[in-house]
Amino acid sequence: MNERFLRRAIQAVVVALYLYGLFGGSYAFQATLTTVSFTAALAVAYSLVLGYLDVFNFSQHAVIGISAYGFAITAAATGSVWWAVLVSAGCSVALLVAVAGLSARLTGFQLGLVTISAGAVFLTALTTFTDLTGGSSGITDFPRWVDFSARETGPALALGVAVLVGTGLVVRLFMSGRTGRLGVAIGDDVFLARVVGTDVVGVRIGVSVVSGLLTAVATVLWVQEQKVVVPTTYGLPLLIQIFLVLMVGGRRSIWGPVAASVVVVGVPGWIGGLDGNVLTIVFALLVILVVVRRPTGLFPEALRDRRRRWPVRRSPVSAAGERPEIVAVAADGVRKSFGSVVALDGVSIAFEPGQITAIIGSNGSGKTTLLNCLNGIWSPEAGRIGLRWSDGAERDIRWGRVHRLARHGLGRSFQVPRLAAGLSVRDNVGLACDGWGRRANPERLEAVLERWALTGWLDRPVAVLPHGVRRWVELARLELGGCRVLLLDEPAAGLTDEEVEFLVEALRRWRADGCAVVLVEHDHDLVERIADRTVVMVGGRIVGVGDLAELRARGDLHDVIGSGTRS
Ligand SMILES: Nc1ncnc2c1ncn2[C@@H]1O[C@H](COP(=O)(O)OP(=O)(O)OP(=O)(O)O)[C@@H](O)[C@H]1O
Known part of the structure; x- marks a missing residue:
């Protein structure tokens, strides 16, 4: 089947599902679509780091979890939602920046081990320091901006859609210009990026800050909808879902992760009553199939002329002659x-x-x-x-x-x-x-x-x-x-x-x-x-x-x- 037609068809199905959800779906349908939206938003936020910079962070569930717990613990302790947002954003940004900094020093394999260990520390800490985290029952009593009742699935879905669209727009805008070009160069050939003068660590840290902020915003708003922060939400299944969504959907895409979230999160939710083990097997086979047949995912990034789309303003000075130059070497x-x-x-x-x-x-x-x-x-x-x-x-x-x-x-x-x-x-x-x-x-x-x-x-x-x-x-x-x-x-x-x-x-x-x-x-x-x-x-x-x-x-x-x- 024609690739373009296939992608358009997938986009049409996704839009139709959302229109149905927003204007007529049942409570259960809307609730699942809300989870799809937040999962997709978190995946798209992480695509900045994984998709462009090629940094595999196996503790991404901890980044999201620490952001959620940071919010709930601070909101409960101070009674201030704004302080809680700041702490939440600080936590996710700090973790992502730490991973970005480490990626300059460690090989992919070493970074993988370090981030897996960090994720394990996070999950164990949640059930160890129960005074702070509430243990397995989590934190339920903290101030919120919005308090959706069980029947307010429509407004909750609207919030989820707003977060998803907002995250997608920020990622698209941010990566359409110079940062996007450098990000692609770093992800494709980090050595080339250095040789053309890129401060690789600086770009990685800058992009991680944006990714961390987007992650915090999506997480904090998701917490409003969920009303509770419990360890099970931020465990390995979340990490697997996010990787699955990006690998299947496409690491430098927005539509791809959204479509993949519908499959990975939405379909099992709507069907209901599926055996978790069977689902895991189906998803694992899906990953194998997609990675082998289409390593770039369902939505490989189309060739885009980023400079053309977002033209740089006219600069009166040419590239040469603006800086002290090296003219001879010995x-x-x-x-x-x-x-x-x-x-x-x-x-x-x-x-x-x-x-x-x-x-x-x-x-x-x-x-x-x-x-x-x-x-x-x-x-x-x-x-x-x-x-x-x-x-x-x-x-x-x-x-x-x-x-x-x-x-x-x-x-x-x-x-x-x-x-x-x-x-x-x-x-x-x-x-x-x-x-x-x-x-x-x-x-x-x-x-x-x-x-x-x-x-x-x-x-x-x-x-x-x-x-x-x-x-x-x-x-x-x-x-x-x-x-x-x-x-x-x-x-x-x-x-x-x-x-x-x-x-x-x-x-x-x-x-x-x-x-x-x-x-x-x-x-x-x-x-x-x-x-x-x-x-x-x-x-x-x-x-x-x-x-x-x-x-x-x-x-x-x-x-x-x-x-x-x-x-
Ligand atoms: N990264 C490296 N690790 C180990 N040995 C290396 C490395 N780079 C170069 N060498 C070794 O250093 C020596 C010089 O290699 P170099 O690539 O500089 O030669 P060259 O004259 O450029 O050869 P060619 O014409 O084949 O490109 C070779 O014996 C090579 O095997």
């Missing part, structure tokens, strides 16, 4: 090893503005490792990497600051072009400015897209772009970012002869603009045509620097350089 006695493998052994070389330096050498000779050290990705055991700035200052690299170096014009491309799969071509190129938090001048962006012959590819997902076009997207990003030092790792690999000519033009342009270009390349014909000087590496050392033709004449380098024509 390695001095750099040594880097991986276990017993010495990848760089006392490498010293300077790269100056207006000069193209090619680095050649056999596989494993240390070329990429040198780029990674110049780029601040690896920190060498010995030696230093010096930077010269546009204001004449000279400073050594401070390690672990890849994104800061990128913000100051240290640009990098990779052997295999790195693009964010969830972003359009325009948004991928525009990451150059998003990363360092400045607005891209729209005219300059369009000019760069045109110069790199990308205008014909703007509506295609980057996953289906030909290799050459992927390469142009990556290089166009460097140009838009106004990078003054370009560390290019085999840019000609996999290009056709015609494309290599296009690349040569770009390299000449960069040189004429005064950029320092470092070109790691196996295509010796290209090196001979374009490089001002060639560096030969063998076994982590520099064994020759000069003109390629002269280096070729050296007998001791014959084995390394050979004839070196394109393959």
Whole structure:
């Protein structure tokens, strides 16, 4: 069946259910649809963190639960609903921010273990510190804004719908602009996000704050409807429901989680009397089916041009020239090893503005490792990497600051072009400015897209772009970012002869603009045509620097350089 038709049909069914619920459903139908709405709202709030930033928090039930208990305990103790809201929001934000902070230091597996443990601590604490939590009977006596009677399922449903629509709108608006583009880049390729200048931890924390606030609002309002805060509401079934809803519905979608909530929460509620174990088996099979057949869920995010939809305001200044820039870089006695493998052994070389330096050498000779050290990705055991700035200052690299170096014009491309799969071509190129938090001048962006012959590819997902076009997207990003030092790792690999000519033009342009270009390349014909000087590496050392033709004449380098024509 046509995908689009299927999605429209699902949307129509969801809308019809809600219209029926709001204007005619029975009490039981409305009550279940209210639970569907709050579950969907909580899932959509969490989609900011899971869907965009790819942070799996297995204590999300604790985030919701601590928000609910924070509200009920504070409201009961102070008699003030507003104080209770503040405490509730503070609790959920603090937990999500802690997870976001940890995600910078821990791998997915370690983070999974930590969050599972945090969830277990929360659930055990609920039934241990009974003076505070009321134990298994929970907390029932606390002030509320609204006190729905058992027969007021219609107004309760209206509240649930308002919360769901509000949460969806905030998520959609928040993720439609720069934060959305950076969020997608972080979720798709966190390394790429850093290399284009994104403060990954900062974005994760910012998005977690918004997610925590939305979670608190939905939870507090749900508590008004439920009238009671008990441990069973915030146990593992809630966590499983939320994951199920996002995995089945789609992690970067709004309609998907709503439709999935109808299936996961609504259908069993409306049918009634279903065996819990049977339901668990059915849902587990559903997860397996969807994850295997449709890993992106029922509603994969459609390709959206976030920059186009929410155009950035005109900025009079282009990306380049607004900040102190790195204009030259040099390695001095750099040594880097991986276990017993010495990848760089006392490498010293300077790269100056207006000069193209090619680095050649056999596989494993240390070329990429040198780029990674110049780029601040690896920190060498010995030696230093010096930077010269546009204001004449000279400073050594401070390690672990890849994104800061990128913000100051240290640009990098990779052997295999790195693009964010969830972003359009325009948004991928525009990451150059998003990363360092400045607005891209729209005219300059369009000019760069045109110069790199990308205008014909703007509506295609980057996953289906030909290799050459992927390469142009990556290089166009460097140009838009106004990078003054370009560390290019085999840019000609996999290009056709015609494309290599296009690349040569770009390299000449960069040189004429005064950029320092470092070109790691196996295509010796290209090196001979374009490089001002060639560096030969063998076994982590520099064994020759000069003109390629002269280096070729050296007998001791014959084995390394050979004839070196394109393959
Ligand atoms: N992350 C890593 N972990 C372990 N060893 C590494 C790592 N990165 C590089 N090495 C090793 O360091 C040496 C230099 O690798 P590097 O990738 O810098 O070589 P290269 O000259 O760029 O090779 P190629 O032309 O194949 O890209 C190799 O022996 C490689 O196996």
